[in-house]
Amino acid sequence: MKVARRTMTNKCEWKEEELFDFVAGKIDRFKSKQLRLHLKSCHDCQSTVSEWKAILHCEQNVTQPSPGLKRRIDKSIDKFAKHKVNKWVSKPAYAIAGCFLFIFALLGLLQMKSTGGEEYFVQQQEELSHHPIARDANTSQFKVIPTSNFNKNEIEGTVWLNDKNNEMLLKAEGLTPIVEKDYQLWMIHPKRDLNGELLTIKNGMIVFYYKGEGLDEVRFIEVSLEPKGGSPLPTGPKAFYVDLQQ
Incomplete structure (x- = not known):
């Protein structure tokens, strides 16, 4: 599945990185509520969120990998998350990261992680x-x-x-x-x-x-x-x- 690339417009200031974090459950409660309200009126963001949901939940129907392989790919996911702190991410780099995330989802590696009652x-x-x-x-x-x-x-x-x-x-x-x-x-x-x-x-x-x-x-x-x-x-x-x- 190919996730449609988004660009920021005057009408919508939500970046695809933020939409991905929303789907993955990695944004705080206040920001999550703001985005849910925004999704009621923004069809572009609705489409992008739906596509990320489909990708990240492919693991429900596939076999789990070995613990060793999972640890190695988890490290790759952590590196990607840390890389997003930069204000700008180049389109080629982000596209590559999206491809990797799609592969990981098919392997059943992306699972929801909850750290306390705020996430x-x-x-x-x-x-x-x-x-x-x-x-x-x-x-x-x-x-x-x-x-x-x-x-x-x-x-x-x-x-x-x-x-x-x-x-x-x-x-x-x-x-x-x-x-x-x-x-x-x-x-x-x-x-x-x-x-x-x-x-x-x-x-x-x-x-x-x-x-x-x-x-x-x-x-x-x-x-x-x-x-x-x-x-x-x-x-x-x-x-x-x-x-x-x-």
Whole structure:
């Protein structure tokens, strides 16, 4: 797969290096939220992010390499990451790096690494339709509980939570898109700030995957209707919630 090269324009100041870091889960939470908002209106960035996602997740269907080979290629990846601190990266060098990353992904070497609660990875919609988390023996299953504020009899869904792998998958259906409003997911920790994520609704359905440290501390998952672009805190009516410690 060839990733389309991007150049910075007056309308978009996000560089491809930043889009790659976003897909790889290597940017901070604030910057990640800014980029997710930007992706809602920038088709060029949407396309580039989708292509990087496809490349970096090829490892799900290939055989893992030997530990020795993995260590050698991990060192190459680290060198590439350090090289990106330069303000400008030449197009030939970046193209070569992209080719190497594609090869590494095919070998199953690029995996999400999480260092504390500040780094996490989010993925939504079609690519998650057959995610293996639901078949893992360490996964717990929880039902979505709709509230009376919405079409209670139509909303239904499930959350799969795997504390061992620090990952969660939410599937829910029966939600109605509302003009000038966004559905936003909240992870409620007893000792942490709220973590809000904008949700993509397609045909009334949410498919949302999250991987990051601290999932074992999450008490509730809630989805509320917020102003377009999302809110720093829940302000709108609650569509449904999930009790993860029931």
